[in-house]
Amino acid sequence: MASKHTLLLLGVLIVFLISLLVLTKLAMADDCDDIPADFNRTYFPDDFIFGTATSAYQEDIKNMKDMGFNAFRFSISWPRVIPSGKRRGGVNEEGIEFYNTVINETKAQGDNCLWEDIREYADLLFERFGDRVKFWMTFNEPWSLSGFSYDQGVFAPGRCSSWVTFGEKYSSQFKPKPLQVNHQCRAGNSSTEPYIVAHHLLLTHAAVVQVYREHYKATQNGKIRITLFTFWFEPLSNRIEDIEASKIALDFMFGLWMDPLTNGRYPRIVQDLVGDRLLKFTDKETQLLQGSYDFIGLQYYTLYNAKPNALIDPDHIRYKTDSHVTETSYDYDGNLIGPQAYSSWFYIFQKGIRHLLNYTKDTYNDPVIYITENGVDYLNNETHSIEEALQDEFRINY
Numbered sequence: 001m002a003s004k005h006t007l008l009l010l011g012v013l014i015v016f017l018i019s020l021l022v023l024t025k026l027a028m029a030d031d032c033d034d035i036p037a038d039f040n041r042t043y044f045p046d047d048f049i050f051g052t053a054t055s056a057y058q059e060d061i062k063n064m065k066d067m068g069f070n071a072f073r074f075s076i077s078w079p080r081v082i083p084s085g086k087r088r089g090g091v092n093e094e095g096i097e098f099y100n101t102v103i104n105e106t107k108a109q110g111d112n113c114l115w116e117d118i119r120e121y122a123d124l125l126f127e128r129f130g131d132r133v134k135f136w137m138t139f140n141e142p143w144s145l146s147g148f149s150y151d152q153g154v155f156a157p158g159r160c161s162s163w164v165t166f167g168e169k170y171s172s173q174f175k176p177k178p179l180q181v182n183h184q185c186r187a188g189n190s191s192t193e194p195y196i197v198a199h200h201l202l203l204t205h206a207a208v209v210q211v212y213r214e215h216y217k218a219t220q221n222g223k224i225r226i227t228l229f230t231f232w233f234e235p236l237s238n239r240i241e242d243i244e245a246s247k248i249a250l251d252f253m254f255g256l257w258m259d260p261l262t263n264g265r266y267p268r269i270v271q272d273l274v275g276d277r278l279l280k281f282t283d284k285e286t287q288l289l290q291g292s293y294d295f296i297g298l299q300y301y302t303l304y305n306a307k308p309n310a311l312i313d314p315d316h317i318r319y320k321t322d323s324h325v326t327e328t329s330y331d332y333d334g335n336l337i338g339p340q341a342y343s344s345w346f347y348i349f350q351k352g353i354r355h356l357l358n359y360t361k362d363t364y365n366d367p368v369i370y371i372t373e374n375g376v377d378y379l380n381n382e383t384h385s386i387e388e389a390l391q392d393e394f395r396i397n398y
Contacts, residue, residue, distance in 0.1 A: 078121060087120040096128055103132055122208045126216045134222040136212065137297060138205040140372075141229040143253060146201065150193040151319040159188030163316050190318035192277050199279040202260050206285070206292040226261065227297030227372045230254040232352035236307040236332060245325045246306040248273075250359075252323040262364045264290040273322050295368035300356050301375070303337055303349040304329060342377040348398060 036043070041050070078085065080095040122138070139145075145155065153160030162185055205226050212224050233249040235242035251259075251267040259267045264286030271278060281289065310326040329337050329347050338348040353374060360369060376398045381389075 081124070082121060087124055091124065099129070103129060118204055119208055119211065123211055123215070126212055126220070130216050130220040130222060134220070136222060136224040138208045138224065138226050139201060140227045140297075141299065142198065142201045142205075142226070142257060143229055146194045146197040147319060150188060150197050151190045153185035153188060153190075158185055159193055160185040161188060161190040161316070161318060190320070191322075194319035195274065195278050198256060199281075202257065202289060203285060205261075206288040209292040210288060223294035225293040225295045225297055225370075226257070227299060227370075228254065228257050229299040229373070230356065231327075232300065232303040232349070232356045233306045233327070234303055234337075234352075234355075236305040236328070241308045242306065245308040248308075248323050249304070249306045249325045249327060252319075252325075258296075258360070258364050260289045261292055261296075262290070262367075270322075273324065293367070295370055296360070296364075297370045297372040298356065298360065299371075299373035300353045301373075302341075302346050303352040305331060305337060342379050346377065348376060350398065 076099060077095075081092055081099070082089065083092050084090060118138075122136075125133075126136075149155040149157060150159050209224050212222070216222070217224075230250070230253045233246040233253075235246040248269050251269050255267040256270060259265060259270075260281065264281060265271075266278060304327040307326045307328070308324065310321060310324050312321050312324060331337065336347055340347055353371075357369060360367065376395060378392070378394045
């Protein structure tokens with residue numbers, strides 16, 4: 001069963017060029033309200049890298065260079081490079097040449113490249129592109145794949161349990177509104193498959209890192225990592241129970257990945273609450289996982305408050321509720337934690353990224369960290385002129 005799920009992980013792979021975070025003394029501060037009125041790019045270190053995303057490749061590469069970006073990300077289609085999905089089935093040299101052109105144009109504009117890949121596909125990319133690409137990633141947001149694809153079933157391949165539960169959204173202070181797991185799922189098990197997928201994503205990542213380190217790193221002198229997405233969680237109050245609940249929530253979303261990558265094992269609380277539904281690593285796999293990154297990519301957008309003892313139906317368990325933590329965007333007085341962005345789940349809390357960075361530094365042996373995504377979304381008013389759209393006070397204030 002596990003191998004079948006592993007095959008379902010293959011899809012469009014994302015390539016990233018990312019912005020580097022330099023951890024300075026300022027970043028260790030708890031308060032970030034003292035922002036100069038003339039705050040601009042010159043307040044960042046000289047080697048700080050600013051990046052963005054693109055979809056039009058060559059046309060956008062020049063535009064972003066003119067805008068002052070040093071980095072960008074773009075997508076690579078696996079079937080475009082390996083049409084059968086297996087390298088022994090043949091390589092599409094026209095696809096390779098297409099991406100060679102993109103990389104060469106990027107290098108000509110002075111940018112740096114990062115990639116994600118899977119085993120033999122990775123080996124092909126290392127072999128063909130590694131002379132120029134010096135920063136690689138294996139997976140982007142594996143949490144999104146294991147959760148959205150196998151717990152909620154909203155991403156391909158659309159697997160989940162088909163029952164109704166309580167959970168993710170809160171209409172007001174601690175009043176959960178029903179969340180219906182996707183009834184379009186034809187099959188799946190939201191209590192086991194997210195963990196199976198996460199387990200094999202971690203092992204695949206470690207195997208790809210091993211391929212690079214054993215066969216390419218010495219000659220190509222590059223670096224490799226994984227990119228993780230997480231919310232930040234604050235305790236709803238200063239009660240010990242709420243403080244512990246915030247840590248548990250973070251362990252289920254972030255520690256599920258960072259603990260194995262750093263220590264070769266899942267967080268203890270995840271092991272205790274999930275039990276035998278959580279796969280175990282062999283000694284060999286633990287050794288493979290430990291330290292299987294040269295740096296970590298982090299993606300942060302929002303924060304939730306946490307309190308313990310969420311109402312869980314014991315007959316309908318799933319990854320989302322295994323933490324037994326209530327995650328809410330409200331405080332005890334019924335106030336939102338911050339202004340809502342365009343996305344329904346997104347509440348602005350800028351300081352959360354600082355808390356996340358400091359937590360990662362202190363908990364996981366001070367890894368090198370790249371910020372691969374951060375920002376805020378806003379309604380696109382198509383009636384605005386270019387001049388009006390450029391007066392983007394919402395994002396400027398953010």
